[in-house]
Amino acid sequence: MPNINKLKSISGEAHIIGVAESNEIGKVPNKSPIALHAEAALNALEDAGLNLSDVDGLFTAGWSTLDIAEYLGINPKFTDSTSVGGSSFVIHVAHALSAIASGYCEVALITHGQSGRSDREPMPRNPAAPMAQYESPYGIIGPPISYAMAAKRYMHIYGENNTREAMAKIALQTRKWANLNPKAYFYDKKMSEEDYHNSKWIAWPFHLLDCCLVTDAGAAIVITSKERAKDSKNGSVSILGAAEGHDHSMISQMPDLTKAFGTYTGPQAMKMAGVTHSDFDLTMLYDSFTYTVLITLENLGFCKPGEGPDFIKSKILGPGGNFPLNTNGGGLSYTHPGMYGIFTVVEAARQMRNQARDRQLKKCNLSLVHGTGGLLSSTGTVILGKD
């Protein structure tokens, strides 16, 4: 079992000192995915006030760090290509804390780059994996169908109308944040309730507006030791708690379609950080689908199983509200190149370092960041605190 006392002893030993996206995000057909990694890496290092030559730990997902390090021209002394879906980059933050606290590296660089919209060739799948044998032949391919089947099960247990209402509210309130973020894909486009309910079916019970975007984008994060973070250029954010894990790969193997692994990673990360639900000023949850947000709130323990719809009804998630959620506009309305997790960390760090411009929260001292990857398969939770 994870050793909570040891984990508590490294709480806060590493800090995020730089975050950035690639120069452009959204539709970027003139840049390759690996170019987006590189562009974002340089931007994040600029934000951190460091150079590529300072980097001695490299983390990425979807790609091997071999390719990224070679492209950047660096020789990392700590390397981590953990790739468990879109949550991977949140998990990398935990791994960076661990590597820095134990001395493997001092400056960790996490990079992401993906051209979900403009890729010239889709990412190949492993034809020997069980998924290719038991799900793909039946057209059970990709996230929308799998998450839709989970959502239908939830509706069966807890009721269809209240679930639908909650999913609509998540989509609408997230769009309001996107309308404040010039980098958001839907910055200029408002969403009405009619827009939501009239949007076409992708995989019933999911409307188009229950589903995240498919964009081109890169992002990167720079993390260093507590000591070295002290004189960082734009301020730093402390990594106070972290937990990760997974309990299946294929949706047909998920133990309970209404409970992802956040039921473990949420409470565990909070325990490590010594904080509780009511302490957070900002909650950044991977919103691959509206349903993902609904069950993540339950799984993390913000409310009990089945109480997600009532919880969402009782809160204002959008600008000026009492439960700020996904203030960048989320995967639903800001950007989602395929593995979005890194952007949840980028936004939390921005809010806590007063870089969020029009959407800046008045007070943001403690954030919960949570990634869900694969087919509700893996989760990573990170707790970030302002210095």
Added chain:
Amino acid sequence: MIQPIAQPESDFYWENLKKEKIFIQRSKDSKRFQFFPRQISIHNPNEKLEWVEVSGEAELYTFSIVYVAPHKNFIDHVPYISALVKLKEGVIIPTNIVNVEPKPENLAIGMKLSPVFIHKNNQPTLLKFEPQKNKGNYK
């Protein structure tokens, strides 16, 4: 469609589907079933596995109606019903529900299902399901 590529531990499963027989793995001592076929028991790695023929009687566990094809090979097939079904023996199998118009109102979680074997040329036989007519739900 996408062809499944059988692996050594699943050859027996796919060969039997061709003969319209459904074989599922079971742990020999504890008699617990598992799907999909593996080299080891997920219930207890010390137990041996045995193949058991089952009837294919099942109930609908959950479903989605797919309107946008997730892959070019399924463009001519939408809308179709993707589903997870629970065999009487307790395991959950990913599949399609066929012989029913793909509309949410035609399907109910818990409805009883029977197996349908889909043979095509020399391709592996797929195991799909259809609603059992005039029969109630499992409890």
